[in-house]
Amino acid sequence: MNSYDNPLRDPQDRRLPRIAGPCVLVIFGVTGDLSRKKLMPAVYDLANRGLLPPGFGLVGFARRDWADQDFAQVVHDAVKEHARTPFREEVWEQLLEGIRFVSGTFDSDESFENLKATIDELDTTRGTGGNHAFYLSIPPSGFEPVMSQLAKHGLAERHPGTWNRVVIEKPFGHDLASAKELNAVVERLFKPHEVFRIDHYLGKETVQNLLALRFANQMFEPIWNNHYVSHVEITMAEDIGIGGRAGYFDGIGSARDVMQNHLLQLLALTAMEEPTSFEASQLRAEKKKVLAAARVPDDYDLHTARGQYAAGWQGGQPVIGYLEEEGVDPASKTETYAAIRVDIDNRRWAGVPFYLRTAKRMPRRVTEVALSFKRAPHLPFTITDTEELGTNALVMRIQPDEGVTLRFGAKVPGTQMEIREVSMDFAYGGSFTESSPEAYERLILDVLLGDPPLFPQQEEVELSWEILDPVLEHWASLPEQPEQYEAGTWGPQSGYDMVARDGFTWRRP
Template sequence: MNAYTNPLRDPQDRRLPRIAGPCVLVIFGVTGDLSRKKLMPAVYDLANRGLLPPGFALVGFARRDWENQDFAKVVHDAVKEHARTPFREEVWEQLLEGIRFVSGAFDDDAAFERLGDTIRELDTTRGTGGNHAFYLSIPPSGFEPVMTMLRKHGLTEGGEDNWNRVVIEKPFGHDLASARELDAVVSSLFQPHEVFRIDHYLGKETVQNMLALRFANQMFEPIWNNHYVSHVEITMAEDIGIGGRAGYFDGIGIARDVMQNHLLQLLALTAMEEPTSFEASQLRTEKKKVLAAARVPERYDLHTARGQYAAGWQGGKPVIGYLQEDGVPEGSGTETYAAIRVDVDNRRWAGVPFYLRTAKRMPRRVTEVALSFKRAPHLPFTATDTEELGTNALVMRIQPDEGVTLRFGAKVPGTQMEIREVSMDFGYGGSFTESSPEAYERLILDVLLGDPPLFPQQEEVELSWKILDPVIAYWASLDEQPEQYESGTWGPQSGHDMLARDGFSWRRP
């Protein structure tokens, strides 16, 4: 096996890599950033690691007036610039033989006729066997017309010996009602096991390591409850602004964009009970129990906060505020900072607040889950023996410095008893020689294998919207702009006040 052998093994035989079978992957929206920076490089990296069969084909669908060779050049350049593994000519040549492009709009019957002809040609020439995955890397407004055309032209019809699957990128609707409407469309075309809702955070190695940390180690599980944990902080901070995405972001806001999916999924993984196995059904069952028990306390003025970045300094350079960004309407009330308190009403977590925050234009980019523990009930030291000790904490870093930090008190070397806070750190980069696959590598491979454990199902989506919808409705009812916070700072004062009322403060990542 080469250096890029899949680290994820077949559960029946861990000596063998999981290799996808013959299939066609059709990507709608291949001209977008997601396709260029993530999807195409992930396909190449899977091929480079020997995880795609010779009978694999990639079809791009977009409005551009391209021929097959034009699209192949786009894929080649994307791979060269963004692939994780080294470029190898023999791997590229094998992929190139199965690359096709179909030009057309989402409501163009002739284009979908050409798509059908292209897929059938690949089934014959590449031996893809009638197995097709349709990846909708497009705005949510395009989901229904694309899927309707797929059905109209017979592209969703499978047989006993082949399969058709659809991949949907978040957001899964913009509220509970729209999520249900979207599901009605999807369910009319595909069976539940054929639908893969992509949340790329669930493909990150370190997110999956949360499960290993909890359930493979006896030392953590006995204290993973309200007897020992005082509160939990889940943070996803970005140091960039909206980056020219005003057309997408404004009117949606960061709570819908990130909190409804990424952060609530992280909460579910943190708070869930141990599953009986890591089969998809068992993982989903335990996550749904958490989401069903989760709620934001009804005093939304006390337990939520929203903000909008103003001008400031980022990385030593002046930056403009959200309202000055190109394409943002004057007086926009869209939030770029969102924080909420979530209570999980079950025996394990009763009384432990979970604080979720996400924002743009923060001092640094970081995603982490931090469990802070209660103080020891008695310290047999004099006041002069200890510096100002914080609480013990276990911090799971999702990105960018993937790893785990354990914070505790330790004696300072010397003849006197002096206690000081220290950290014990584990970093993936320093402990494993094999680099972690990108999230989209894992997720695309799971789609092609038909393996669903990392994909949220419709009930999880609806439960998440039930938690967030009342908060968004409350914010919309306010006759005021989101609180301004200076770019390069840790958010508005209301976000800090939310924790201070409970006697806590945000940890500084």
């Protein structure tokens, strides 16, 4: 039962906080950066906001030879350093009572027997009620052994009135075939509605605001189509390099790491039709329609671009190129810049190119969705009046300066009719007193509530791979390495050429 099923509560009153019921959260790979910087602080922030019940347990599973108090200290330090909300001793003491640690490996029967005993003890002493969520913060190669051990030791058995769920971090495979194999492993033990695939971008307030902007405001919907929109740009730029992650990144690349999940999900939310409600099934149905209609035009040399960052300057400091990074093969063909054109073959978007790009070592960190509009069919001004006038644009800034910018032409004060481009800006920080929760706060709470709208289903994952796989196969067939671009710039020349062929230029975020 989630908070909306509470018979003492008006189901229409969504303003009341959603509070999770009694449960145990088990984190595999609890010693990793994701757990330390995001997951454990998010759990504390939820507790601090009163959204976790007294009957809550947190179990870490890893190879370290720790006792419960050692793990508790790790959680304490992570919370102190990374939590969004202030540290309160009384909240920590309550959370501490439910913290446990199990030392072991994925192939150890004894370790999973200890895990079962630990969960059973929490069910009894903390009143967690047999409700368990298993968070796999581990590489996909670990899924098979963990699933086998959970099944072997009865950790995912279903009992009346209880639930078991599994949480999977991206990547969801490295291509369509591996995504299907991975899903088959998980769904041997968990039913589809018990599987929560985390795409943390979908938990961001600004991504959800994209839906509010579109469907809560009558002014945008009439122009949200190919009659008025000339093209759409979806950008996720990072100003950092691979940061010692060569073991993960080399061989994966930017397209698999970011485009298959984050950017194609942003495309689906931008282009989808209005759902009949914001229930999970309705949102997913509309997203799947978009992804099923999306394709990269066949001539991939013209409609895609890839690159690798070379040495350059970042923030006034010299930085090395990708091929000089520790652990990277000097002959690597892994792209750190990826850009593709996507066409959506439906009535609303036919003829409107969607340009997706993601890269490392860009001039600044930014994620945004920008709709550029067609020029007015007739301008009753002289050429000199409007010489510098660009196109109207609506830009949704996902991070870091969350908000929305509307760009349009306005008259310059004076006696002459001179038109100049101006911007109207909405910023979250300046408009709301409420602070935005971290994406993982929202997503972990949704897992514990069993509330699935923000989690992509397997069909969405497979449709995304169907879009991207042909491009990746084409890139892999090319004999040369990706085009080099200087660190601190906006990417290789081929990226500019890709949009220039259609008569456009990338906007400068």
